[in-house]
Amino acid sequence: MATFADQKNRIRRSMLNLLSLVCFSIMLCAVHSVESSSGFKVPKPTKTQAKWLDYEVGAIVHFNMQTFDRYMKPGSVASVDTFDPQELSTDQWVEAAKSFGAKYIIFTIDHFSGFLMWPSETDYKYSVKYTKWRDGKGNILSDFMKSSKKHGLEYGFFYSVHNNWYMGVDNYSTWEPSTQERYKEVVEEQMRELFNANSSYKDPFYIWFDAGIVPGVSPDVGPIIRELASNALCDECPTFAGDQGLRWVGNENALAPLPHWYAVPKGKCSMKTDNGERKYYVMTYKTVKEESNSRKPWGKLFCPANCDTVIRQHYWFWEPYTEHSVKSVRRLVREYLTSVGHGCTLLLNLNPDTRGLVPEKDHSAYEELGKAIALLYKDPVTKSFNPKLWARKEKIWRFTGFKSFNGSVVLMEDIEKSGQLVMEYELKFKTEDGWVSTDQAGSTIGHKRIHPFPKALAEKKVSAISLKINKLVTKQKSITLREVSVYNWNEAAKQDLI
Numbered sequence: 001m002a003t004f005a006d007q008k009n010r011i012r013r014s015m016l017n018l019l020s021l022v023c024f025s026i027m028l029c030a031v032h033s034v035e036s037s038s039g040f041k042v043p044k045p046t047k048t049q050a051k052w053l054d055y056e057v058g059a060i061v062h063f064n065m066q067t068f069d070r071y072m073k074p075g076s077v078a079s080v081d082t083f084d085p086q087e088l089s090t091d092q093w094v095e096a097a098k099s100f101g102a103k104y105i106i107f108t109i110d111h112f113s114g115f116l117m118w119p120s121e122t123d124y125k126y127s128v129k130y131t132k133w134r135d136g137k138g139n140i141l142s143d144f145m146k147s148s149k150k151h152g153l154e155y156g157f158f159y160s161v162h163n164n165w166y167m168g169v170d171n172y173s174t175w176e177p178s179t180q181e182r183y184k185e186v187v188e189e190q191m192r193e194l195f196n197a198n199s200s201y202k203d204p205f206y207i208w209f210d211a212g213i214v215p216g217v218s219p220d221v222g223p224i225i226r227e228l229a230s231n232a233l234c235d236e237c238p239t240f241a242g243d244q245g246l247r248w249v250g251n252e253n254a255l256a257p258l259p260h261w262y263a264v265p266k267g268k269c270s271m272k273t274d275n276g277e278r279k280y281y282v283m284t285y286k287t288v289k290e291e292s293n294s295r296k297p298w299g300k301l302f303c304p305a306n307c308d309t310v311i312r313q314h315y316w317f318w319e320p321y322t323e324h325s326v327k328s329v330r331r332l333v334r335e336y337l338t339s340v341g342h343g344c345t346l347l348l349n350l351n352p353d354t355r356g357l358v359p360e361k362d363h364s365a366y367e368e369l370g371k372a373i374a375l376l377y378k379d380p381v382t383k384s385f386n387p388k389l390w391a392r393k394e395k396i397w398r399f400t401g402f403k404s405f406n407g408s409v410v411l412m413e414d415i416e417k418s419g420q421l422v423m424e425y426e427l428k429f430k431t432e433d434g435w436v437s438t439d440q441a442g443s444t445i446g447h448k449r450i451h452p453f454p455k456a457l458a459e460k461k462v463s464a465i466s467l468k469i470n471k472l473v474t475k476q477k478s479i480t481l482r483e484v485s486v487y488n489w490n491e492a493a494k495q496d497l498i
């Protein structure tokens with residue numbers, strides 16, 4: 001039998017339970033409102049980040065000692081005179097990049113071998129300065145910068161910190177404390193040499209630390225970059241990119257998983273997990289999906305991803321007998337659509353050969369890709385700039401004439417002005433059989449989202465599209481998109497490009 005005290009206790013307990021339940025829901029509400037209310041301050045890009053998103057397509061050049069010798073390892077590198085590109089032309093690289101529409105170009109000025117593409121004055125004897133090539137007077141970095149400027153491309157530097165085989169460094173470590181300290185100094189000296197106010201290499205558009213920087217483990221480049229190169233975009237600079245950060249998307253297939261968010265939590269402007277492991281070196285579709293699901297729109301830092309890929313499947317540096325692996329234009333177009341078409345930027349590799357030239361077969365693939373991309377925008381059916389859409393209210397664009405075509409819908413958010421806002425939308429096509437939905441769910445838009453028409457519509461008469469924004473990251477009632485356009489892709493379909 002329950003005593004009075006028991007009863008009192010019971011009542012008290014249930015009161016407490018009720019109270020904690022209420023508290024818990026309040027907390028939930030609080031969390032929820034932080035996440036989705038007008039309280040969330042949407043991060044916006046800097047001018048440079050916005051410009052970079054607008055560029056959409058860039059190039060990266062892998063050319064270094066590995067072009068000449070692929071069998072090096074930590075502590076064992078090819079002698080300097082192995083490096084001998086007799087016909088080197090950085091103009092030709094930049095022309096190749098330009099032919100597929102690249103607006104900027106990045107160069108591996110230092111890669112795993114540790115060989116430097118500039119005649120460094122630091123106490124370091126593995127660079128162009130110590131070769132017989134051009135009597136040790138060659139300076140490929142400087143040539144590269146001149147060619148980029150001449151052709152109107154922005155330029156960037158790729159520098160490997162986690163590997164330097166010349167100094168015996170593997171995964172940031174020389175495994176020997178005495179040389180470890182020297183390695184740290186060398187990297188820091190080279191950063192100062194490149195970016196100090198009197199340097200002819202200062203102010204690049206883009207700096208990329210391959211495989212990233214692990215604070216506390218890597219040489220301490222952060223403070224130097226913040227002091228000397230804070231205007232440059234900084235790729236894989238997790239804690240020190242300031243507001244100029246970029247990150248690697250996490251796979252080498254130019255594939256941005258959807259939803260694709262630009263914002264990340266502070267200090268996480270990187271593809272790496274907390275402990276510095278590269279999370280997805282080889283990404284399966286499943287890990288791609290997991291990664292995208294784990295990213296949330298509520299990050300406070302604007303840090304968009306680059307979507308990189310190779311021209312030869314799957315080689316970053318040139319290798320003999322790999323011509324057959326140059327990708328088809330159809331495949332490259334597909335990769336354009338899963339990168340630029342998913343709000344990412346496409347970063348396509350160039351692998352100059354031992355002559356120092358982009359091989360002919362690759363060169364023509366770049367040109368074909370450039371033409372193919374241009375074809376995707378050649379025949380607009382309707383174009384609408386800055387349309388205002390009310391949340392959860394359908395807006396319809398009708399086309400003059402009743403056309404039958406393969407095509408695409410291009411959606412753009414005004415990222416520079418408003419940041420990334422759209423979480424979910426619905427896109428439909430009007431045909432003679434009624435309205436048909438897209439075969440891909442509308443999640444994020446970002447800078448650009450390209451929806452190829454569903455194949456089933458290729459023979460139908462599409463006469464209108466409708467767009468409904470279902471969910472925004474803020475509580476605002478409307479959004480002004482940058483652009484909503486429809487393009488005729490019949491010619492691209494005829495040329496078997498899509």
Ligand SMILES: *[C@@H]1O[C@H](CO)[C@@H](O)[C@H](O)[C@H]1NC(C)=O
Binds near residue numbers: 171172214275276277
């Ligand atoms: C590479 O270095 C990082 C940082 O020190 C460490 O966390 C990781 O375990 C290392 N990876 C390998 C494969 O040794």
Ligand SMILES: *[C@@H]1O[C@H](CO)[C@@H](O)[C@H](O)[C@H]1NC(C)=O
Binds near residue numbers: 198
């Ligand atoms: C740059 O050059 C000026 C003039 O020669 C010199 O006073 C200054 O110390 C130099 N700065 C650096 C960072 O080397």
Ligand SMILES: *[C@@H]1O[C@H](CO)[C@@H](O)[C@H](O)[C@H]1NC(C)=O
Binds near residue numbers: 404406459490494
């Ligand atoms: C759309 O493209 C397909 C080839 O993919 C073609 O068979 C079809 O005729 C095209 N439709 C129109 C209307 O041109």
